[in-house]
Amino acid sequence: MVTVMELYQLLPRTNCKKCGESTCMAFAVALLGRKKNVAACTPLLEVNFKPQKEKLESLLLPSAGAEETGLIVHPELCTGCGNCVVACPVDVANDPHGAGMGCAPTNDKVIFKVVDGKVIASNIKECRRFGKSRVLCYACIDPCPTGAIEFV
Amino acid sequence: MSMDIGKFLKSPEYEIKITTYRDIFQAEAMERDRFGEEYKMFSAAISISKIDMQKMGLKTKDRVRISNSHGSIIVEAKEAKKDEPGGLAFMVNSPWSNSLVSGDTQGKGIPEFKNINAKISLSKEEITTLETLIDTFTRKSITV
Amino acid sequence: MVTCTGCALLCDDIEAIVENNRIKETRNACRRGAARMKGCVNRLVPSIDQQPTDIESSIRKTVDIIKNARSIMLFGWNNSTCEAQAKGIRLAKKLNAVIDDTSSFCQGLLIERILQKKLRTCSLDDIRNKADVLVYWGSDAQDSQPRHLSRFSYFPRGESRQRGYEEDRKAIAIDVRESNTAKICKGHFYRIPLKGDREFILALIEALSGKVPVYDTKKMLELAGILKKAEFGAIFVGIGLTYSIKEDFDILIALAEKLPNFNIMPMVGHYNMRGFNEALFKETGFVNRVKFEKEAIHDDKYSIMESLIEKNIDAIMIVGSDPLASLPRPILKDLASIPVVCIDPCISMTSKIATVTIPCAVTGVESGGTAIRMDGKLIRLSKIITSGYMPDEEIMDRLLEAIS
Numbered sequence: 287m288v289t290v291m292e293l294y295q296l297l298p299r300t301n302c303k304k305c306g307e308s309t310c311m312a313f314a315v316a317l318l319g320r321k322k323n324v325a326a327c328t329p330l331l332e333v334n335f336k337p338q339k340e341k342l343e344s345l346l347l348p349s350a351g352a353e354e355t356g357l358i359v360h361p362e363l364c365t366g367c368g369n370c371v372v373a374c375p376v377d378v379a380n381d382p383h384g385a386g387m388g389c390a391p392t393n394d395k396v397i398f399k400v401v402d403g404k405v406i407a408s409n410i411k412e413c414r415r416f417g418k419s420r421v422l423c424y425a426c427i428d429p430c431p432t433g434a435i436e437f438v
Numbered sequence: 439m440s441m442d443i444g445k446f447l448k449s450p451e452y453e454i455k456i457t458t459y460r461d462i463f464q465a466e467a468m469e470r471d472r473f474g475e476e477y478k479m480f481s482a483a484i485s486i487s488k489i490d491m492q493k494m495g496l497k498t499k500d501r502v503r504i505s506n507s508h509g510s511i512i513v514e515a516k517e518a519k520k521d522e523p524g525g526l527a528f529m530v531n532s533p534w535s536n537s538l539v540s541g542d543t544q545g546k547g548i549p550e551f552k553n554i555n556a557k558i559s560l561s562k563e564e565i566t567t568l569e570t571l572i573d574t575f576t577r578k579s580i581t582v
Numbered sequence: 583m584v585t586c587t588g589c590a591l592l593c594d595d596i597e598a599i600v601e602n603n604r605i606k607e608t609r610n611a612c613r614r615g616a617a618r619m620k621g622c623v624n625r626l627v628p629s630i631d632q633q634p635t636d637i638e639s640s641i642r643k644t645v646d647i648i649k650n651a652r653s654i655m656l657f658g659w660n661n662s663t664c665e666a667q668a669k670g671i672r673l674a675k676k677l678n679a680v681i682d683d684t685s686s687f688c689q690g691l692l693i694e695r696i697l698q699k700k701l702r703t704c705s706l707d708d709i710r711n712k713a714d715v716l717v718y719w720g721s722d723a724q725d726s727q728p729r730h731l732s733r734f735s736y737f738p739r740g741e742s743r744q745r746g747y748e749e750d751r752k753a754i755a756i757d758v759r760e761s762n763t764a765k766i767c768k769g770h771f772y773r774i775p776l777k778g779d780r781e782f783i784l785a786l787i788e789a790l791s792g793k794v795p796v797y798d799t800k801k802m803l804e805l806a807g808i809l810k811k812a813e814f815g816a817i818f819v820g821i822g823l824t825y826s827i828k829e830d831f832d833i834l835i836a837l838a839e840k841l842p843n844f845n846i847m848p849m850v851g852h853y854n855m856r857g858f859n860e861a862l863f864k865e866t867g868f869v870n871r872v873k874f875e876k877e878a879i880h881d882d883k884y885s886i887m888e889s890l891i892e893k894n895i896d897a898i899m900i901v902g903s904d905p906l907a908s909l910p911r912p913i914l915k916d917l918a919s920i921p922v923v924c925i926d927p928c929i930s931m932t933s934k935i936a937t938v939t940i941p942c943a944v945t946g947v948e949s950g951g952t953a954i955r956m957d958g959k960l961i962r963l964s965k966i967i968t969s970g971y972m973p974d975e976e977i978m979d980r981l982l983e984a985i986s
Contacts, residue, residue, distance in 0.1 A: 365462045366612035367724060368732040369766070373747065378739065388710060388738025390583070390595035390610040401609055403466070403616030429737060429747075431724045431762035457758055457776055460851075462614050462725040469588070469617035471624060472907070472930055509911040520760045526776055528759060533907045533931060541912030547871065547885030548687050549910045552825050553776060572906070572934050 288345045290314050296338040298329045355415040356437040357407055366403040369429035374398055376412045449560035452494045456554040458531040473568055481532035482513040482565045487522035503561040509537035511566045533571050584964035587946035588615035589727045590850035590956040603967045612728035619947055622928035626941040643938045644923045645984040648677055651897035657886055659683040660852035661902030662974050663951025667858045669978035671865055676985055680873045680895060683858045684903055686885045691831045692824050692848045693859045694869045700835055704845040706957045711740035715812035716753045721820020721849040722761035752808060779826040783837050790840040815844035850956040857954035890916040899923040901974055906931035925974055942974045949973035
């Protein structure tokens with residue numbers, strides 16, 4: 287997962303404020319949170335920043351398919367083991383006698399489901415990383431053996 | 439006419455210890471098609487620690503010949519993803535790895551599937567196919 | 583809900599969405615299970631001497647082979663239902679045949695001791711409900727039994743394990759490599775050298791006995807401490823451990839004696855290996871490597887490996903197994919030099935050299951029956967779609983009929 291520092295180091299670091307943020311660091315945070323686009327940094331459009339701009343765009347690329355919480359499942363890495371299905375606290379709360387016990391989900395309120403041997407995420411608004419009282423939850427990432435889930 | 443000197447230089451050979459493991463992606467490929475490209479890709483490969491790769495002058499995607507008195511195969515080398523201490527290389531259990539396993543079980547019936555000693559060297563030859571592995575045992579070749 | 587036959591977990595909470603008599607989508611099955619249920623691309627066709635024929639001719643030719651053989655081996659069985667296995671054992675008895683299965687070079691040593699009650703065991707449901715310390719030893723469940731940790735061991739909330747895995751359970755991996763399972767067991771991965779399990783066990787026994795072990799003393803005492811505190815522990819014995827200590831397997835019994843709160847679970851791969859082992863054990867007192875004469879004789883020389891090396895079988899019928907793919911290369915020529923009957927749903931390496939091939943239905947998809955999960959629980963298999971393929975049980979019926 288890309289970090290704020292990685293993004294920051296690719297920026298001009300002049301704090302020129304042309305993007306509307308007060309510092310380049312604040313802009314990096316906005317980039318990571320998908321609140322701003324790389325294009326908002328006009329100095330980056332200059333020729334001598336081309337490699338940095340391309341690197342930034344590639345680092346931020348996976349977010350194209352990301353859910354609103356930044357959740358991405360890489361189906362090609364997923365083994366369908368279902369560890370995330372069972373470990374997700376939302377799934378446990380919403381389906382204590384199904385997913386919570388390690389069995390197949392018994393209702394549609396769960397976030398993770400395994401379809402055709404790969405996990406898919408839905409009900410993303412239920413994710414603890416979403417909404418006003420969001421928390422930085424790692425409950426689906428930690429139990430994944432192959433790094434198939436990430437938040438961007 | 440210039441001579442291709444490399445052709446006559448034998449690549450250096452190294453001793454290697456191999457163990458086998460199971461891989462869900464290879465198992466999936468096998469369920470679909472034992473003779474498919476995917477199954478071959480996952481099976482005809484050896485993963486070697488970074489340290490050992492450097493020692494042997496190998497890089498990911500190099501083809502290597504692995505042989506011992508039981509058999510000889512050409513597979514693809516790749517650097518182990520995980521931080522392995524070295525000294526041991528890994529192959530997914532398959533007809534390729536089984537080509538290197540001794541048939542001697544000391545009368546006990548369980549071969550040393552996970553304990554293979556062999557020699558490894560860089561090779562330009564094509565990766566061994568499953569068909570080649572079978573051809574060795576077809577009735578034709580036996581009755582000849 | 584249907585049952586997956588991808589491995590010996592026999593997950594019976596699978597949804598299969600069928601369209602035009604084909605499985606279009608699976609839910610809850612892992613990657614391997616999904617692929618298995620959707621089927622292989624190359625179905626086997628009936629053949630004699632590698633020439634296509636009809637199934638009746640294939641069966642007739644098989645009858646010839648099994649009747650005329652002086653000493654035939656019936657091999658495979660781990661991808662067959664309990665019903666087909668029972669009939670296969672009956673066939674072996676009638677033919678005075680040698681019978682062996684893949685457990686012979688897999689988990690046979692372990693399952694035998696479990697059935698003999700030399701090792702304490704429990705059910706997977708017990709583990710879900712009670713287990714607090716889980717030891718994956720020479721076992722990469724994440725790749726071989728992918729839903730083991732999520733359905734039963736580490737992640738689920740169980741009756742006395744309600745607070746989630748971080749608080750309620752500890753997972754430990756002992757292995758020669760950092761497997762996907764070892765990755766999950768963060769902070770509790772013990773890397774051992776190849777063939778180092780015996781020494782590790784001896785040191786652990788010392789540590790558990792209050793002595794100071796010579797092996798990596800600090801880590802060993804730490805591990806012994808965790809194991810001693812366990813209320814309900816489980817050791818998941820993988821093929822890695824079984825192979826490593828095969829010369830002195832009873833050392834595992836000695837370790838189990840030091841761990842009264844622990845149960846041993848055989849990590850079985852093929853979905854019904856345990857089924858065959860239990861059936862043959864019930865019939866003969868042995869799990870594999872049996873020759874039927876007036877009575878059942880058990881000997882290592884009746885293992886598929888030794889039978890081929892010593893050339894004491896003159897024909898082999900293989901059901902749902904691909905020994906040409908799974909046995910060491912040096913003995914494959916011996917296998918290919920005798921008449922081979924191959925019964926399988928899909929083309930395999932073995933089918934490519936077989937004298938006779940008989941295609942059969944995919945159990946759990948095209949035919950039903952029962953199978954025994956790795957922990958000994960009987961699980962019903964489902965018939966999800968209809969096909970013209972004969973279940974292997976029916977093929978056994980035909981063979982039994984023809985020889986009596």
